Every structure is written in C-alpha cells, then in structure tokens.
Amino acid sequence: MTGTGSAERILAILDVFTEDHLEWTTEELMARLGYSRPTLYRYLKALREAGFLTSLPGAGFTLGPRVVELDYLLRKSDPLVSTGQKHLEALIDAYPCSALLVRWYGAKLLCVASESSTPNPLSSYARGRAMPLARGAISRAIMAWLPRRQLEPLILANLDEMKQMGLGSTLDEVLEAMRLVRRAGAAVAHGEVTPGVIGTAAPVFDAGQSPIAAVTVTIAGREVTPETLNSIERDVKTRAAAITKALAERRVEARESAGDFAPIEFELERKSS
Structure with a gap:
C-alpha cells in the first residue's frame, strides 16, 4: 500500500x-x-x-x-453541514418542502444534508446519492458560476441531455442560459429531476468565490403560486449567502487561532483561489 x-x-x-x-x-x-x-x-x-x-x-x-463510520464522522465534522443545518430548518419551517445542501466535488453533485416538512419527501436524491449534471436547479446553480474553462467541457459532455431540458442546442446557447442563471442569482427548474416538483437552488462559495455547494428547496408544484416561488427564490439566495459568510468567518477564526501553524488546507486554498 x-x-x-x-x-x-x-x-x-x-x-x-x-x-x-x-x-x-x-x-x-x-x-x-x-x-x-x-x-x-x-x-x-x-x-x-x-x-x-x-x-x-x-x-x-x-x-x-x-x-x-466515516459517514458518521463526516456529518459531525463537515463545516458546511454544521453551518447550514439551521438554514435548512428555517426553510422547511417556512414552506411545505424539502431543503437540501448539495456539495460539488470533482464533477459530481452529492446531497450531504437534508430536512423535510412533508410526510412523503418528494426529492429523488437522498443524502449520498449522486445527482445528474444536465438536469435540475442544483446543477445550474453550481455550473453557472464555474469558470468557463471548467464549464465548457461539462456542457459538451452533457449537451444532448441539456438540449432535452431546453437549455440550448449549442455550447453558446447553453452558456447564455448559464449567464441568465448567474444574473438571477439562483436557478429554478420545473419537474426536470422529479415529476411535479419545482426545485430552486442558489450557490454557496468558498474563499476564492468558487461554488462549492448549493442550497436547494424542492416543493410540489401544486403548493406553489408565482408569489410563493418568488419568496422561495429570495429565501434560498439569502440562506446560501449566509452560509457563505459563515464559512468565511469560520476560516478567518481558524487562521487566527492557528497562527504560524496554519493547517495545510489554508495553503492549498490560497493557491487554488
């Protein structure tokens, strides 16, 4: 070994x-x-x-x-989960929905925490199950903020399915769709992952302002009016921004506590940002 x-x-x-x-x-x-x-x-x-x-x-x-065993330790130690938990709970208190934290790593989307205020949660992707890259609000909430050199290969690899989702039939058309998501600050998808379910997602960023996760609400379409959807989108963006800020403050506190013995991840983070 x-x-x-x-x-x-x-x-x-x-x-x-x-x-x-x-x-x-x-x-x-x-x-x-x-x-x-x-x-x-x-x-x-x-x-x-x-x-x-x-x-x-x-x-x-x-x-x-x-x-x-490692999954249990991850739940206890992951700052994204510990920071985001109260925001998931606030979202399910406000709406009859499921609220998820979805982490981006490599070229995968993985739910790391979820809460629900409905007896039969409608999300198709529980904690630990990889999510599709070409469909849904979560995917676009991450991909729209990726640098172009990283985004283009992902689009080209998934272009056929993105075309089916109405995102565009060419690379430039999909890039334009991503630009519109970025301008809106969140992504909304109707029934793309789970039939009858509307997903709304906004990105969480690291210190270098790269997307590392998304805060998501999934809710039955029958529960949603245009006003409700606007409210959900606003709240999801607010919660995602709050998690980004809390993670940044946590990093600053950790650096100050570490002093000259800053952990290696801080150096790696600096080089990657």
Missing part, C-alpha cells in the same frame, strides 16, 4: 462500486481494472482488513462498515 501508484490503484477499487453495481466478484474486478490476481488479492485483503470492503463465502465484495 506504499507509493502513490498503489494508493491510486486501491482507490480505483472503491470507485467501481455504484448504485447499479453494488457487488463485485474477483473475476469481475480483474476484468474491469486489469490487475493481476496476486495484486488484486493483496489490495482486497488490505481493504477488507481496514473495513472498507466486506464479503461472504461464495459471494462477491461489497462496501464495508468503515464507510458508514
């Missing part, structure tokens, strides 16, 4: 687990990853002993209990 190469190859094993393929045999893993049998067995043994994978006799490998 030493060396960058080994680490990347081990992580590649975890990356093959998806909602559509939850269990893998050793033969399937060798065919997918191209590892030799001794190498694969060595990596699987390390992952199983660490609790990241588990298996039963005669069955394939599935994700192990260590993943659940």
